[in-house]
Amino acid sequence: MSLLNEKFSKIGVDHAPGQEGRQQVGEIRFRGEKLPGKPVDFSHGDVDAFEPIPGSLDEFAAGYKRGGKQAYTEYRGGGSIREDLAAKLAKFTGKSVSADNGLIITPGTQGALFLAMGSTIGRGDKVAIVEPDYFANRKLVQFFDGELVPVRLDYLGSTGRAGLDLTQLEDAFKAGARLFLFSNPNNPAGVIYSPAEIGAIADLAEKYGATVIADELYSRLLYDGRGYTHLCAMNINPDNVITIIGPSKTESLSGYRLGTAFGSPRIIERMEKLQAIVSLRAAGYCQAVLKTWFSEPSGWMEERIMLHQAIRDDLLKILRSVAGLEVRTTEAGSYLFPRIPALAVNIQEFVKVLRLQAGVTVTPGTEFGPHFTDSFRLNFSQDHEAAIQAIERSVKLIERYRK
Amino acid sequence: MSLLNEKFSKIGVDHAPGQEGRQQVGEIRFRGEKLPGKPVDFSHGDVDAFEPIPGSLDEFAAGYKRGGKQAYTEYRGGGSIREDLAAKLAKFTGKSVSADNGLIITPGTQGALFLAMGSTIGRGDKVAIVEPDYFANRKLVQFFDGELVPVRLDYLGSTGRAGLDLTQLEDAFKAGARLFLFSNPNNPAGVIYSPAEIGAIADLAEKYGATVIADELYSRLLYDGRGYTHLCAMNINPDNVITIIGPSKTESLSGYRLGTAFGSPRIIERMEKLQAIVSLRAAGYCQAVLKTWFSEPSGWMEERIMLHQAIRDDLLKILRSVAGLEVRTTEAGSYLFPRIPALAVNIQEFVKVLRLQAGVTVTPGTEFGPHFTDSFRLNFSQDHEAAIQAIERSVKLIERYRK
Numbered sequence: 047m048s049l050l051n052e053k054f055s056k057i058g059v060d061h062a063p064g065q066e067g068r069q070q071v072g073e074i075r076f077r078g079e080k081l082p083g084k085p086v087d088f089s090h091g092d093v094d095a096f097e098p099i100p101g102s103l104d105e106f107a108a109g110y111k112r113g114g115k116q117a118y119t120e121y122r123g124g125g126s127i128r129e130d131l132a133a134k135l136a137k138f139t140g141k142s143v144s145a146d147n148g149l150i151i152t153p154g155t156q157g158a159l160f161l162a163m164g165s166t167i168g169r170g171d172k173v174a175i176v177e178p179d180y181f182a183n184r185k186l187v188q189f190f191d192g193e194l195v196p197v198r199l200d201y202l203g204s205t206g207r208a209g210l211d212l213t214q215l216e217d218a219f220k221a222g223a224r225l226f227l228f229s230n231p232n233n234p235a236g237v238i239y240s241p242a243e244i245g246a247i248a249d250l251a252e253k254y255g256a257t258v259i260a261d262e263l264y265s266r267l268l269y270d271g272r273g274y275t276h277l278c279a280m281n282i283n284p285d286n287v288i289t290i291i292g293p294s295k296t297e298s299l300s301g302y303r304l305g306t307a308f309g310s311p312r313i314i315e316r317m318e319k320l321q322a323i324v325s326l327r328a329a330g331y332c333q334a335v336l337k338t339w340f341s342e343p344s345g346w347m348e349e350r351i352m353l354h355q356a357i358r359d360d361l362l363k364i365l366r367s368v369a370g371l372e373v374r375t376t377e378a379g380s381y382l383f384p385r386i387p388a389l390a391v392n393i394q395e396f397v398k399v400l401r402l403q404a405g406v407t408v409t410p411g412t413e414f415g416p417h418f419t420d421s422f423r424l425n426f427s428q429d430h431e432a433a434i435q436a437i438e439r440s441v442k443l444i445e446r447y448r449k
Numbered sequence: 450m451s452l453l454n455e456k457f458s459k460i461g462v463d464h465a466p467g468q469e470g471r472q473q474v475g476e477i478r479f480r481g482e483k484l485p486g487k488p489v490d491f492s493h494g495d496v497d498a499f500e501p502i503p504g505s506l507d508e509f510a511a512g513y514k515r516g517g518k519q520a521y522t523e524y525r526g527g528g529s530i531r532e533d534l535a536a537k538l539a540k541f542t543g544k545s546v547s548a549d550n551g552l553i554i555t556p557g558t559q560g561a562l563f564l565a566m567g568s569t570i571g572r573g574d575k576v577a578i579v580e581p582d583y584f585a586n587r588k589l590v591q592f593f594d595g596e597l598v599p600v601r602l603d604y605l606g607s608t609g610r611a612g613l614d615l616t617q618l619e620d621a622f623k624a625g626a627r628l629f630l631f632s633n634p635n636n637p638a639g640v641i642y643s644p645a646e647i648g649a650i651a652d653l654a655e656k657y658g659a660t661v662i663a664d665e666l667y668s669r670l671l672y673d674g675r676g677y678t679h680l681c682a683m684n685i686n687p688d689n690v691i692t693i694i695g696p697s698k699t700e701s702l703s704g705y706r707l708g709t710a711f712g713s714p715r716i717i718e719r720m721e722k723l724q725a726i727v728s729l730r731a732a733g734y735c736q737a738v739l740k741t742w743f744s745e746p747s748g749w750m751e752e753r754i755m756l757h758q759a760i761r762d763d764l765l766k767i768l769r770s771v772a773g774l775e776v777r778t779t780e781a782g783s784y785l786f787p788r789i790p791a792l793a794v795n796i797q798e799f800v801k802v803l804r805l806q807a808g809v810t811v812t813p814g815t816e817f818g819p820h821f822t823d824s825f826r827l828n829f830s831q832d833h834e835a836a837i838q839a840i841e842r843s844v845k846l847i848e849r850y851r852k
Contacts, residue, residue: 048571049571049572050568050569050570050571053571054568054719054722054723057722057723057725057726058722059524059721059722059725062524062725064521064523064524064729065523065524065725067523090521092517093516093517093520093521094516094517103510103513106509106513106734107506107510109704110506110509110704113496113497113500114495114496114497116704117496117703117704118467118493118496118703118704120467120468120470121462121465121467121468152728153556153706153728153732154728154729156726156727156728156729157727157728160726160727160728165453165457166453167453168451168452168453168456169452169572169594182725182726185725185726186726189723189726191572300520300521300733301512301513301519301520301521301732301733301734302732302734303556303728303729303730303731303732303733303735316457318462319457319460319461319462320457320460320592322460322462322465322468322585322588323460323559323563323585323588323589323592324559324560324563324727324728325555325556325557325559325560325563325706325727325728326467326556326557326559326706327706328706329556329704329705329706329732329735330703330704330706331509331704331705332706332732332734332735
């Protein structure tokens with residue numbers, strides 16, 4: 047079991063979003079008194095502040111009433127749901143999607159990511175991933191016995207582009223990596239890859255015959271009227287691309303655990319084989335709720351974007367009042383990833399300080415890459431006023447713990 | 450990718466229950482005309498014939514209305530739901546269950562099985578499994594790079610016991626296996642392990658320090674007033690036992706994808722780590738439905754058992770009219786696993802014949818072990834009359850294709 051022990055020591059969840067209640071509190075020298083205020087959990091969005099797409103519960107009930115047909119779908123998801131979804135995703139991305147063999151419905155985008163990586167990473171395979179990027183990416187590579195090849199994203203030093211180090215990406219391919227995984231918009235940095243960057247990724251993947259998994263979870267929540275470039279619509283072998291997206295974030299359907307992956311039939315087929323032994327299928331009745339996705343009431347998405355943008359702007363203003371704090375303006379999604387000035391406690395300790403002294407839950411930067419020891423991530427899809435007050439408390443604590 | 454190709458070639462789903470619609474039909478020399486009648490899908494239970502626990506949809510809606518707290522539970526499942534469940538499972542098994550560190554809620558029992566095996570099988574580890582047993586067991590061992598050590602279940606030749614070959618089990622442990630996985634009641638044979646057999650399994654596991662995963666999915670659907678022995682309540686190191694159970698079958702809650710595993714805190718902790726990268730959690734709103742489980746209306750379970758027993762008896766009578774067919778009387782669960790006489794077509798072909806000529810879907814025996822080339826499994830949790838007619842058609846086709 048020693049190989050297995052090592053593996054599980056790498057995929058710890060103590061600092062993962064949502065698990066903060068299970069943390070053992072070590073000895074921290076607290077400074078000053080607690081700061082009162084409404085607790086805010088920035089580790090994920092607040093679906094009470096931004097509610098699910100209207101009518102989702104009705105669609106669930108309708109699915110329940112359809113009975114066995116809805117409870118026991120094919121492992122890749124119900125046929126008519128896939129047809130509806132394929133048409134919507136084709137319209138969204140500008141690339142045709144095959145309902146029959148190019149699409150799978152999964153338990154959340156986490157499920158899609160797990161299946162996609164389990165279907166493409168063999169033991170010892172080199173896998174190029176971005177740093178910083180979604181915290182599970184590294185853990186998944188480790189779980190499947192792959193070898194991480196990090197590629198830097200200079201999100202703070204770039205403008206007009208996400209900041210991917212394309213030389214490092216090519217070096218990763220030269221070194222033998224045949225899989226590249228990245229989130230766009232980036233989680234946690236909230237940046238959108240430029241058309242030129244996406245074009246370059248497609249060209250490099252073509253040149254080296256690499257497979258690319260594009261996690262586009264946040265690609266509908268775009269600010270300031272920005273555009274978005276889908277990798278799958280570029281000049282790239284469609285059998286080497288998997289796109290992942292789901293309605294858990296912007297659309298607040300997270301309680302139903304729904305996601306989808308589409309693209310390469312070869313990989314989708316493997317993903318279904320894997321799903322058959324992982325969890326059979328996304329909950330059948332929940333799948334029915336996908337009917338509401340990309341079919342939101344007129345103006346609903348526009349309003350949601352506007353409200354999030356307003357929160358973003360208010361939080362940025364407060365954060366930027368801190369001397370030495372750096373933060374890039376979120377271009378899409380609902381994350382901020384500030385780099386904070388040097389403190390007298392380390393980032394894990396400061397995250398605990400925030401939670402215990404200010405009722406503010408954030409995720410330490412180290413979840414997104416080992417070097418991000420001076421950053422934390424916050425999801426600002428929250429009650430607007432509570433979020434402002436929570437960030438004001440956080441700023442006070444940064445000052446209080448400043449080195 | 451060649452290691453990966455090999456792995457995925459082993460975990461095919463073409464003949465898996467529920468995937469029949471995706472089968473490519475090869476060339477079969479059909480005999481005679483189609484047999485008309487209402488199609489019956491015996492690959493899984495019919496939740497329209499046996500409906501979910503009353504009130505499940507209301508509990509789901511109540512969960513939805515609780516909002517974010519219900520949508521984002523801990524990865525191991527919501528705290529208060531685990532507390533309620535731990536008390537019920539302790540009462541059911543006669544063994545205390547810790548809500549805090551000894552229980553995890555999963556997306557179906559399939560999810561529990563995947564997480565439990567992923568948490569206990571290291572590359573190259575020998576794993577003892579029963580033949581015949583649940584089809585995913587073998588695939589899971591293969592996916593996790595374990596080595597299968599089969600242990601025979603002589604379900605046709607035994608009475609008063611399931612028929613496990615205890616000598617083979619000890620030999621497996623002697624050969625180095627430190628994990629034993631079995632379903633009780635057995636899927637597909639429908640037999641209950643006797644108290645002596647469970648005692649012997651516990652003793653052997655203790656002697657060799659082995660971990661045991663007991664899949665008790667069907668342990669509430671017991672016929673003829675039979676008893677049931679829970680392995681976890683025996684004299685065995687509790688840190689070496691994981692018990693899996695869920696409400697998808699007897700209780701027809703399959704459309705919600707809910708399961709649970711309980712026992713060893715060491716293994717449950719790993720399962721949660723794994724769940725964090727596999728699918729985060731069982732759908733939050735769905736978890737709320739667990740409140741109805743083990744809290745069914747008075748008499749509801751008794752009636753369900755009685756109705757299933759009556760279907761079992763009618764189907765057995767018809768099947769036993771076939772010369773050369775052998776089948777053991779189901780003691781628990783809703784499966785029959787008849788061994789049929791020699792036919793002019795192989796079992797995969799006959800399964801297709803049944804589907805295409807009689808509208809009858811069953812699962813070939815080879816899904817449960819490579820040697821079961823003369824058997825198929827059927828789940829008789831169906832509309833009673835439709836099931837009778839479907840088995841009558843099946844019997845006609847056995848005669849028509851008899852060698």
